[in-house]
Amino acid sequence: MSKKKEAPHEDEVQEATETAPKMNAEESEATEQEEAIEKLQQELAEQKEKFIRLLAEFDNYKRRTAKERLDIIKTAGQDIINDLLPVLDDVERADQVITKATDIDALKQGLELITEKLRHVTVQKGLKAMEAQGLPFDAETMEAVTELDAGKEMKGKVVDVIEKGYTLNDKIIRYSKVVVGK
Template identity: 50%
Template sequence: MSEQTSEKEQVINENADNLSATINEEALAASINTDDSVNGMQHLDDEIGEESELEKLQVELDETKDKYMRLVAEFDNFRKRNAKERIELIQTAGKDVIQSLLDVLDDSERAQKQMETSEDLIQIKEGINLVFNKLQATLQHKGLKKMEAKNHAFDADLHEAITEIPAPNEDMVGKVIDEVQPGYYLNDKLIRFAKVVVGK
Protein backbone atom coordinates (compact mmCIF):
# COMPACT_ATOMS: atom_id res chain seq x y z
CA MET A 1 0.00 0.00 0.00
CA SER A 2 2.79 2.39 0.86
CA GLU A 3 4.54 1.55 -2.42
CA GLN A 4 1.40 2.45 -4.41
CA THR A 5 1.15 5.73 -2.52
CA SER A 6 4.80 6.48 -3.23
CA GLU A 7 4.35 5.79 -6.95
CA LYS A 8 1.29 8.07 -7.04
CA GLU A 9 3.22 10.86 -5.35
CA GLN A 10 6.06 10.41 -7.82
CA VAL A 11 3.65 10.63 -10.79
CA ILE A 12 1.99 13.68 -9.26
CA ASN A 13 5.38 15.36 -8.74
CA GLU A 14 6.44 14.62 -12.34
CA ASN A 15 3.15 15.98 -13.66
CA ALA A 16 3.58 19.07 -11.50
CA ASP A 17 7.11 19.58 -12.82
CA ASN A 18 5.91 19.19 -16.42
CA LEU A 19 3.03 21.57 -15.80
CA SER A 20 5.38 24.11 -14.22
CA ALA A 21 7.75 23.87 -17.18
CA THR A 22 4.85 24.33 -19.61
CA ILE A 23 3.59 27.36 -17.69
CA ASN A 24 7.10 28.88 -17.70
CA GLU A 25 7.41 28.38 -21.47
CA GLU A 26 4.01 29.96 -22.09
CA ALA A 27 4.85 32.85 -19.80
CA LEU A 28 8.14 33.40 -21.65
CA ALA A 29 6.35 33.28 -24.99
CA ALA A 30 3.76 35.75 -23.72
CA SER A 31 6.47 38.19 -22.59
CA ILE A 32 7.92 38.36 -26.12
CA ASN A 33 5.92 40.87 -28.15
CA THR A 34 6.56 42.42 -31.55
CA ASP A 35 4.20 45.31 -30.91
CA ASP A 36 6.38 48.43 -30.40
CA SER A 37 3.44 50.25 -28.83
CA VAL A 38 3.43 47.93 -25.78
CA ASN A 39 5.71 49.29 -23.05
CA GLY A 40 7.82 47.07 -20.84
CA MET A 41 7.79 44.11 -23.25
CA GLN A 42 10.75 42.40 -24.82
CA HIS A 43 10.54 42.84 -28.59
CA LEU A 44 11.65 40.31 -31.11
CA ASP A 45 13.33 42.96 -33.27
CA ASP A 46 15.29 44.76 -30.53
CA GLU A 47 18.67 43.51 -31.75
CA ILE A 48 17.76 44.07 -35.40
CA GLY A 49 16.61 47.63 -34.58
CA GLU A 50 19.90 48.46 -32.88
CA GLU A 51 21.86 47.18 -35.87
CA SER A 52 19.64 49.17 -38.25
CA GLU A 53 20.13 52.36 -36.21
CA LEU A 54 23.89 51.80 -36.20
CA GLU A 55 23.94 51.33 -39.96
CA LYS A 56 21.87 54.49 -40.40
CA LEU A 57 24.29 56.51 -38.25
CA GLN A 58 27.24 55.09 -40.20
CA VAL A 59 25.64 56.15 -43.50
CA GLU A 60 25.01 59.66 -42.15
CA LEU A 61 28.61 59.86 -40.92
CA ASP A 62 29.94 58.80 -44.32
CA GLU A 63 27.74 61.38 -46.07
CA THR A 64 28.91 64.12 -43.68
CA LYS A 65 32.55 63.17 -44.25
CA ASP A 66 32.01 63.28 -48.01
CA LYS A 67 30.38 66.73 -47.82
CA TYR A 68 33.21 67.98 -45.60
CA MET A 69 35.89 66.72 -47.99
CA ARG A 70 34.09 68.35 -50.94
CA LEU A 71 33.86 71.67 -49.09
CA VAL A 72 37.55 71.52 -48.18
CA ALA A 73 38.47 70.84 -51.81
CA GLU A 74 36.20 73.64 -53.08
CA PHE A 75 37.63 76.12 -50.58
CA ASP A 76 41.20 75.15 -51.49
CA ASN A 77 40.43 75.69 -55.18
CA PHE A 78 38.77 79.03 -54.39
CA ARG A 79 41.80 80.14 -52.34
CA LYS A 80 44.24 79.22 -55.12
CA ARG A 81 42.09 80.90 -57.78
CA ASN A 82 41.73 84.03 -55.66
CA ALA A 83 45.49 84.22 -55.04
CA LYS A 84 46.18 83.85 -58.77
CA GLU A 85 43.66 86.57 -59.67
CA ARG A 86 45.15 88.90 -57.03
CA ILE A 87 48.67 88.41 -58.44
CA GLU A 88 47.39 89.08 -61.98
CA LEU A 89 45.56 92.19 -60.77
CA ILE A 90 48.71 93.55 -59.12
CA GLN A 91 50.78 92.86 -62.22
CA THR A 92 48.30 94.52 -64.57
CA ALA A 93 46.91 97.21 -62.23
CA GLY A 94 48.34 100.06 -64.33
CA LYS A 95 47.60 98.47 -67.69
CA ASP A 96 44.53 100.58 -68.39
CA VAL A 97 46.28 103.85 -67.51
CA ILE A 98 49.40 102.94 -69.50
CA GLN A 99 47.32 102.09 -72.55
CA SER A 100 45.52 105.43 -72.35
CA LEU A 101 48.88 107.24 -72.13
CA LEU A 102 50.33 105.56 -75.22
CA ASP A 103 48.53 108.06 -77.48
CA VAL A 104 50.07 110.92 -75.52
CA LEU A 105 53.48 109.27 -75.86
CA ASP A 106 52.99 109.00 -79.63
CA ASP A 107 52.06 112.70 -79.81
CA SER A 108 55.12 113.59 -77.72
CA GLU A 109 57.41 111.72 -80.10
CA ARG A 110 55.85 113.48 -83.10
CA ALA A 111 56.24 116.86 -81.38
CA GLN A 112 59.88 116.09 -80.61
CA LYS A 113 60.59 115.26 -84.26
CA GLN A 114 58.82 118.43 -85.35
CA MET A 115 60.94 120.54 -82.98
CA GLU A 116 64.08 119.12 -84.58
CA THR A 117 63.05 120.16 -88.08
CA SER A 118 60.82 123.21 -87.56
CA GLU A 119 61.96 126.72 -86.73
CA ASP A 120 58.46 128.08 -86.20
CA LEU A 121 58.32 128.63 -82.43
CA ILE A 122 54.61 129.41 -82.44
CA GLN A 123 53.83 126.10 -84.13
CA ILE A 124 56.10 124.24 -81.70
CA LYS A 125 54.39 125.86 -78.70
CA GLU A 126 50.98 124.96 -80.08
CA GLY A 127 52.09 121.35 -80.55
CA ILE A 128 53.44 121.16 -76.99
CA ASN A 129 50.25 122.68 -75.60
CA LEU A 130 48.15 120.15 -77.52
CA VAL A 131 50.18 117.26 -76.08
CA PHE A 132 49.98 118.71 -72.56
CA ASN A 133 46.22 119.29 -72.78
CA LYS A 134 45.73 115.76 -74.07
CA LEU A 135 47.76 114.40 -71.14
CA GLN A 136 45.69 116.39 -68.65
CA ALA A 137 42.41 115.28 -70.23
CA THR A 138 43.50 111.63 -70.20
CA LEU A 139 44.48 111.72 -66.53
CA GLN A 140 41.31 113.58 -65.56
CA HIS A 141 39.29 110.93 -67.36
CA LYS A 142 41.00 108.35 -65.13
CA GLY A 143 39.88 110.22 -62.01
CA LEU A 144 42.86 112.50 -61.38
CA LYS A 145 42.00 115.93 -59.99
CA LYS A 146 44.37 118.77 -59.15
CA MET A 147 44.08 120.30 -55.69
CA GLU A 148 43.34 124.00 -55.34
CA ALA A 149 45.61 125.16 -52.52
CA LYS A 150 46.67 128.74 -53.20
CA ASN A 151 44.86 131.38 -51.10
CA HIS A 152 43.17 128.62 -49.08
CA ALA A 153 43.67 128.10 -45.34
CA PHE A 154 46.58 125.81 -44.52
CA ASP A 155 45.38 122.27 -43.75
CA ALA A 156 47.93 119.77 -42.42
CA ASP A 157 45.77 116.91 -43.76
CA LEU A 158 46.15 118.24 -47.31
CA HIS A 159 49.22 120.46 -47.38
CA GLU A 160 52.90 120.09 -46.58
CA ALA A 161 54.41 123.40 -45.46
CA ILE A 162 57.83 123.95 -47.00
CA THR A 163 58.40 127.28 -45.31
CA GLU A 164 56.66 130.26 -43.75
CA ILE A 165 57.01 133.83 -44.90
CA PRO A 166 55.51 137.10 -43.66
CA ALA A 167 51.98 137.47 -44.98
CA PRO A 168 51.40 140.43 -47.33
CA ASN A 169 48.27 141.31 -45.33
CA GLU A 170 46.27 140.15 -42.32
CA ASP A 171 43.87 138.10 -44.45
CA MET A 172 46.71 135.84 -45.69
CA VAL A 173 47.98 134.87 -42.23
CA GLY A 174 47.71 131.08 -41.92
CA LYS A 175 46.87 130.73 -45.59
CA VAL A 176 48.76 129.29 -48.56
CA ILE A 177 50.64 132.12 -50.26
CA ASP A 178 52.43 130.05 -52.89
CA GLU A 179 52.33 126.49 -54.20
CA VAL A 180 55.68 124.81 -54.85
CA GLN A 181 54.21 121.48 -55.96
CA PRO A 182 50.50 120.82 -56.54
CA GLY A 183 48.62 118.11 -54.70
CA TYR A 184 46.35 115.59 -56.42
CA TYR A 185 43.27 113.48 -55.76
CA LEU A 186 42.48 110.21 -57.45
CA ASN A 187 38.74 109.51 -57.40
CA ASP A 188 38.42 112.00 -54.50
CA LYS A 189 41.15 110.25 -52.50
CA LEU A 190 44.29 112.20 -51.69
CA ILE A 191 47.33 110.69 -53.41
CA ARG A 192 49.82 113.56 -53.03
CA PHE A 193 50.10 116.42 -50.56
CA ALA A 194 50.53 119.91 -51.94
CA LYS A 195 53.88 121.47 -51.02
CA VAL A 196 53.13 125.05 -50.07
CA VAL A 197 54.44 128.29 -48.60
CA VAL A 198 52.36 129.55 -45.68
CA GLY A 199 51.90 133.15 -44.53
CA LYS A 200 52.61 134.04 -40.91
Protein backbone atom coordinates in the same frame (compact mmCIF):
# COMPACT_ATOMS: atom_id res chain seq x y z
CA MET B 1 5.76 9.68 -9.14
CA SER B 2 4.98 10.51 -12.64
CA LYS B 3 2.90 13.47 -11.48
CA LYS B 4 5.85 14.80 -9.53
CA LYS B 5 8.13 14.42 -12.49
CA GLU B 6 5.65 16.10 -14.79
CA ALA B 7 5.05 19.00 -12.45
CA PRO B 8 8.64 20.20 -12.45
CA HIS B 9 8.73 19.66 -16.17
CA GLU B 10 5.58 21.78 -16.60
CA ASP B 11 7.18 24.50 -14.47
CA GLU B 12 10.23 24.50 -16.71
CA VAL B 13 8.05 24.64 -19.82
CA GLN B 14 6.01 27.46 -18.32
CA GLU B 15 9.22 29.34 -17.37
CA ALA B 16 10.64 28.76 -20.80
CA THR B 17 7.51 30.04 -22.48
CA GLU B 18 7.47 33.09 -20.20
CA THR B 19 11.16 33.88 -20.77
CA ALA B 20 10.97 33.22 -24.50
CA PRO B 21 8.96 36.39 -25.19
CA LYS B 22 11.30 38.30 -22.89
CA MET B 23 14.30 36.96 -24.80
CA ASN B 24 12.60 37.66 -28.13
CA ALA B 25 11.74 41.18 -26.96
CA GLU B 26 15.32 41.78 -25.81
CA GLU B 27 16.74 40.36 -29.03
CA SER B 28 14.28 42.42 -31.04
CA GLU B 29 15.22 45.56 -29.09
CA ALA B 30 18.93 44.82 -29.56
CA THR B 31 18.38 44.32 -33.29
CA GLU B 32 16.47 47.61 -33.53
CA GLN B 33 19.27 49.38 -31.68
CA GLU B 34 21.88 47.87 -33.99
CA GLU B 35 19.83 48.96 -37.01
CA ALA B 36 19.47 52.45 -35.56
CA ILE B 37 23.22 52.59 -34.90
CA GLU B 38 23.95 51.43 -38.45
CA LYS B 39 21.55 54.02 -39.85
CA LEU B 40 23.15 56.79 -37.78
CA GLN B 41 26.64 55.67 -38.81
CA GLN B 42 25.55 55.72 -42.45
CA GLU B 43 24.07 59.23 -42.06
CA LEU B 44 27.28 60.36 -40.35
CA ALA B 45 29.37 58.97 -43.21
CA GLU B 46 27.14 60.79 -45.73
CA GLN B 47 27.44 64.06 -43.81
CA LYS B 48 31.24 63.66 -43.60
CA GLU B 49 31.36 63.10 -47.35
CA LYS B 50 29.19 66.19 -47.97
CA PHE B 51 31.44 68.22 -45.66
CA ILE B 52 34.60 67.07 -47.45
CA ARG B 53 33.07 67.95 -50.85
CA LEU B 54 31.96 71.35 -49.57
CA LEU B 55 35.41 72.02 -48.14
CA ALA B 56 37.03 71.07 -51.46
CA GLU B 57 34.59 73.34 -53.33
CA PHE B 58 35.42 76.21 -50.99
CA ASP B 59 39.17 75.68 -51.46
CA ASN B 60 38.68 75.71 -55.23
CA TYR B 61 36.59 78.90 -54.93
CA LYS B 62 39.33 80.59 -52.87
CA ARG B 63 42.01 79.61 -55.40
CA ARG B 64 39.89 80.76 -58.34
CA THR B 65 39.05 84.15 -56.79
CA ALA B 66 42.68 84.71 -55.74
CA LYS B 67 43.75 84.05 -59.34
CA GLU B 68 41.05 86.40 -60.66
CA ARG B 69 42.19 89.11 -58.24
CA LEU B 70 45.78 88.76 -59.42
CA ASP B 71 44.65 88.99 -63.04
CA ILE B 72 42.67 92.14 -62.27
CA ILE B 73 45.64 93.70 -60.49
CA LYS B 74 47.97 92.83 -63.37
CA THR B 75 45.69 94.38 -65.98
CA ALA B 76 44.30 97.26 -63.89
CA GLY B 77 46.69 99.79 -65.39
CA GLN B 78 46.26 98.55 -68.95
CA ASP B 79 43.34 100.88 -69.64
CA ILE B 80 45.20 104.02 -68.55
CA ILE B 81 48.38 102.95 -70.34
CA ASN B 82 46.45 102.44 -73.59
CA ASP B 83 45.10 105.98 -73.26
CA LEU B 84 48.57 107.39 -72.51
CA LEU B 85 50.34 105.72 -75.44
CA PRO B 86 49.35 108.43 -77.96
CA VAL B 87 50.73 111.06 -75.57
CA LEU B 88 53.97 109.10 -75.27
CA ASP B 89 54.17 108.89 -79.07
CA ASP B 90 53.77 112.69 -79.28
CA VAL B 91 56.50 113.24 -76.67
CA GLU B 92 58.89 110.96 -78.58
CA ARG B 93 58.17 112.79 -81.85
CA ALA B 94 58.72 116.14 -80.11
CA ASP B 95 62.01 114.88 -78.70
CA GLN B 96 63.22 114.02 -82.22
CA VAL B 97 62.18 117.42 -83.57
CA ILE B 98 63.75 119.45 -80.73
CA THR B 99 67.32 118.71 -81.84
CA LYS B 100 66.65 120.08 -85.35
CA ALA B 101 64.13 122.80 -84.49
CA THR B 102 64.84 126.46 -85.00
CA ASP B 103 61.35 127.83 -84.43
CA ILE B 104 60.83 128.15 -80.66
CA ASP B 105 57.19 129.18 -81.03
CA ALA B 106 56.39 125.96 -82.90
CA LEU B 107 58.08 123.95 -80.12
CA LYS B 108 56.05 125.78 -77.48
CA GLN B 109 52.87 125.15 -79.39
CA GLY B 110 53.69 121.44 -79.77
CA LEU B 111 54.46 121.13 -76.05
CA GLU B 112 51.20 122.88 -75.18
CA LEU B 113 49.27 120.43 -77.38
CA ILE B 114 50.96 117.43 -75.73
CA THR B 115 50.31 118.84 -72.26
CA GLU B 116 46.66 119.44 -73.08
CA LYS B 117 46.32 115.92 -74.47
CA LEU B 118 47.81 114.50 -71.26
CA ARG B 119 45.49 116.62 -69.09
CA HIS B 120 42.50 115.45 -71.10
CA VAL B 121 43.39 111.76 -70.58
CA THR B 122 43.94 112.21 -66.83
CA VAL B 123 40.70 114.16 -66.37
CA GLN B 124 38.81 111.44 -68.22
CA LYS B 125 40.21 108.92 -65.72
CA GLY B 126 39.00 111.02 -62.76
CA LEU B 127 42.17 112.94 -61.89
CA LYS B 128 41.70 116.50 -60.63
CA ALA B 129 44.27 119.05 -59.47
CA MET B 130 43.53 120.55 -56.05
CA GLU B 131 43.58 124.33 -55.79
CA ALA B 132 45.68 125.71 -52.94
CA GLN B 133 47.20 129.07 -53.91
CA GLY B 134 45.90 131.88 -51.65
CA LEU B 135 43.55 129.58 -49.70
CA PRO B 136 43.71 129.12 -45.92
CA PHE B 137 46.03 126.26 -44.95
CA ASP B 138 44.12 122.97 -44.55
CA ALA B 139 46.04 120.11 -42.92
CA GLU B 140 43.53 117.63 -44.35
CA THR B 141 44.50 118.38 -47.95
CA MET B 142 47.86 120.14 -47.72
CA GLU B 143 51.36 119.48 -46.44
CA ALA B 144 53.22 122.54 -45.15
CA VAL B 145 56.83 122.42 -46.32
CA THR B 146 57.85 125.70 -44.70
CA GLU B 147 56.52 128.96 -43.31
CA LEU B 148 57.38 132.32 -44.80
CA ASP B 149 56.97 135.84 -43.46
CA ALA B 150 54.10 137.39 -45.39
CA GLY B 151 51.79 140.30 -44.85
CA LYS B 152 48.83 140.23 -42.46
CA GLU B 153 46.44 139.30 -45.25
CA MET B 154 48.48 136.12 -46.07
CA LYS B 155 48.93 134.92 -42.46
CA GLY B 156 47.80 131.26 -42.29
CA LYS B 157 47.24 131.15 -46.03
CA VAL B 158 49.12 129.39 -48.82
CA VAL B 159 51.78 131.73 -50.19
CA ASP B 160 53.25 129.32 -52.74
CA VAL B 161 52.47 125.85 -54.07
CA ILE B 162 55.60 123.75 -54.44
CA GLU B 163 53.83 120.62 -55.70
CA LYS B 164 50.19 120.37 -56.75
CA GLY B 165 47.92 117.96 -54.94
CA TYR B 166 45.62 115.61 -56.83
CA THR B 167 42.44 113.65 -56.24
CA LEU B 168 41.45 110.56 -58.16
CA ASN B 169 37.69 110.05 -58.16
CA ASP B 170 37.39 112.37 -55.13
CA LYS B 171 40.05 110.52 -53.11
CA ILE B 172 43.28 112.36 -52.35
CA ILE B 173 46.21 110.57 -53.96
CA ARG B 174 48.78 113.33 -53.39
CA TYR B 175 48.64 116.19 -50.92
CA SER B 176 49.56 119.71 -52.04
CA LYS B 177 53.03 120.71 -50.78
CA VAL B 178 52.78 124.37 -49.87
CA VAL B 179 54.51 127.33 -48.25
CA VAL B 180 52.34 128.92 -45.55
CA GLY B 181 52.44 132.58 -44.56
CA LYS B 182 53.14 133.50 -40.94
